[in-house]
Amino acid sequence: MSPDSHQDPLHELHQAARIDDLSESRGMRVCIKCGDQETPILLVRDGEAVHAFSADCPHAGALLEEGAVCDGKIVCPWHKGTFDLRDGSLIEPLPLKGLTRYPVTLKDGEVFVGLEPQAPHAADKTMLIVSSGAAGAAACAILHETGFARRIVMAGHDAPMPYDRTSLSKFVISGEMPVDDTPPLLDDDFFACHAVERIDSNAVHLDALARHAELVDGRKIDYDIALVCTSGTPKPLDIPGANLAHVHMLRRIDDARAIVESLDTLSGNTRAVIVGASFIGLEVASSLRKRGVEVSVVAPGKVPFEKSFGTRIGEMFRKLHEKNGVTFYMNAQVKALRGGNAVSEVMLDSGERITANLVIVGTGVKPGYGEALRIEHWRVAQQQARIAAFNMAGIESAYDGVPYFWTYHYGKNFDYLGHVDAPDYVEIDGDLGQQKFIAYLLKDGAVRAIVACEHQRAVCRLAEAMRTGLTLESARSTAQKAD
Ligand SMILES: Cc1cc2nc3c(=O)[nH]c(=O)nc-3n(C[C@H](O)[C@H](O)[C@H](O)COP(=O)(O)OP(=O)(O)OC[C@H]3O[C@@H](n4cnc5c(N)ncnc54)[C@H](O)[C@@H]3O)c2cc1C
Ligand code: FES
Numbered sequence: 001m002s003p004d005s006h007q008d009p010l011h012e013l014h015q016a017a018r019i020d021d022l023s024e025s026r027g028m029r030v031c032i033k034c035g036d037q038e039t040p041i042l043l044v045r046d047g048e049a050v051h052a053f054s055a056d057c058p059h060a061g062a063l064l065e066e067g068a069v070c071d072g073k074i075v076c077p078w079h080k081g082t083f084d085l086r087d088g089s090l091i092e093p094l095p096l097k098g099l100t101r102y103p104v105t106l107k108d109g110e111v112f113v114g115l116e117p118q119a120p121h122a123a124d125k126t127m128l129i130v131s132s133g134a135a136g137a138a139a140c141a142i143l144h145e146t147g148f149a150r151r152i153v154m155a156g157h158d159a160p161m162p163y164d165r166t167s168l169s170k171f172v173i174s175g176e177m178p179v180d181d182t183p184p185l186l187d188d189d190f191f192a193c194h195a196v197e198r199i200d201s202n203a204v205h206l207d208a209l210a211r212h213a214e215l216v217d218g219r220k221i222d223y224d225i226a227l228v229c230t231s232g233t234p235k236p237l238d239i240p241g242a243n244l245a246h247v248h249m250l251r252r253i254d255d256a257r258a259i260v261e262s263l264d265t266l267s268g269n270t271r272a273v274i275v276g277a278s279f280i281g282l283e284v285a286s287s288l289r290k291r292g293v294e295v296s297v298v299a300p301g302k303v304p305f306e307k308s309f310g311t312r313i314g315e316m317f318r319k320l321h322e323k324n325g326v327t328f329y330m331n332a333q334v335k336a337l338r339g340g341n342a343v344s345e346v347m348l349d350s351g352e353r354i355t356a357n358l359v360i361v362g363t364g365v366k367p368g369y370g371e372a373l374r375i376e377h378w379r380v381a382q383q384q385a386r387i388a389a390f391n392m393a394g395i396e397s398a399y400d401g402v403p404y405f406w407t408y409h410y411g412k413n414f415d416y417l418g419h420v421d422a423p424d425y426v427e428i429d430g431d432l433g434q435q436k437f438i439a440y441l442l443k444d445g446a447v448r449a450i451v452a453c454e455h456q457r458a459v460c461r462l463a464e465a466m467r468t469g470l471t472l473e474s475a476r477s478t479a480q481k482a483d
Pocket of ligand 2: 057058059060061062076077078079080081093094095
């Protein structure tokens with residue numbers, strides 16, 4: 001096909017770059033104009049071939065040229081969404097769909113791109129997904145992508161519009177995002193175009209032999225294959241006063257709405273206590289400080305996140321929060337909450353009392369069944385759901401992903417790769433105090449986890465390299481390649 005052989009603008013080929021200007025380790029963004037439309041395209045060199053994809057990450061819009069290309073994959077700089085370099089298909093969440101792939105033609109060292117994207121497959125079974133959270137939405141997207149499901153039924157409380165819980169503690173509580181703008185996990189177009197039935201009702205009974213489910217609202221569903229991913233339940237605070245007004249947990253969008261309502265009621269006069277120095281607890285602390293709320297954190301242990309990150313990084317988080325005005329009561333437990341209708345005081349086991357008119361409980365979740373290894377990250381839930389969905393579709397798959405999560409405090413994003421409980425030691429390259437560092441958490445001589453801030457491209461590379469294991473030396477050398 002010659003670069004200029006078609007009249008239809010979508011079929012037309014557009015001169016986009018010279019192949020010599022493209023790199024094999026990162027993509028290049030070009031904008032192709034067609035009429036009054038501009039399409040951002042990511043060009044990636046792959047030996048003597050060139051691939052062209054949509055240039056913005058389908059998850060939250062990161063510019064993919066700021067990520068890395070390595071081991072045949074394109075890795076997003078923000079939450080490490082990973083795509084197959086050959087066809088743009090999704091390998092790792094957080095995105096729930098792959099990149100749009102555009103046709104490429106090479107001629108005399110010039111790269112020409114067409115704007116006609118490719119089409120999906122056909123379908124034939126009924127799949128039931130009991131959940132409408134992170135894993136449920138990921139499974140739904142994959143079942144569609146594999147083309148195996150004729151009918152997909154998603155049943156659960158959040159089914160009308162599965163949403164991104166992770167924004168609640170970061171942006172909704174801070175007031176930057178109205179509750180009703182919490183980002184959906186699958187956009188309206190997905191539901192409009194695909195045979196996904198959403199039922200706003202939890203499942204109460206599943207007969208796996210008869211392949212039959214019953215929902216709270218009495219509906220009965222016959223299915224071919226079901227996926228149950230109903231997650232854990234937040235641990236309630238089992239102490240006197242836990243039911244007072246303005247005492248909240250944060251798990252669902254309704255919890256976030258209730259917290260925002262409390263903040264509105266208390267107006268400029270809020271004194272908050274966060275129970276538990278968990279990721280959610282401290283993200284909420286950061287968000288409340290953004291609103292000017294006075295914040296205290298009560299938690300057991302010497303420093304936050306000590307078990308996951310070790311003492312030095314835990315200390316860094318504590319100092320970062322203290323610098324931003326948070327008061328810590330560490331090695332402490334909350335014994336009771338006092339007040340009339342609404343909370344007014346928090347009693348500690350030491351006998352200390354903290355005046356507070358808002359209490360947020362961030363003490364973790366109870367798992368469903370079993371406890372071989374609990375990793376409570378968004379991306380892991382979606383990675384596992386993808387594997388389950390591929391297996392449901394008859395495409396045998398095993399989990400070989402690297403756990404990853406991010407956490408956001410005072411405008412700084414921290415990446416955490418891998419998993420380790422109680423590392424033997426921690427090597428830190430960079431400046432912890434300035435929050436510009438990569439920390440390697442070692443156990444039994446291997447790098448088991450990495451915590452980093454402001455090293456996005458290095459973390460993209462490390463996320464891939466960690467699949468096959470890393471020593472401190474190989475990890476450092478992988479990180480340096482990103483510079
Ligand atoms: C405020 C907040 C911030 C977070 N921030 C981060 C972050 O920055 N990074 C990170 O990695 N992780 C973060 N997490 C953790 C992340 O949200 C979880 O790891 C992830 O949601 C787990 O996915 P899941 O699908 O297993 O569970 P969920 O997303 O909780 O989904 C479970 C779903 O099952 C439904 N359900 C329960 N019972 C039934 C039933 N009987 N029938 C049908 N449906 C049912 C529930 O209503 C829910 O919709 C955060 C969590 C919260 C609450
Ligand atoms: S923006 Fe790419 S994974 Fe989130």
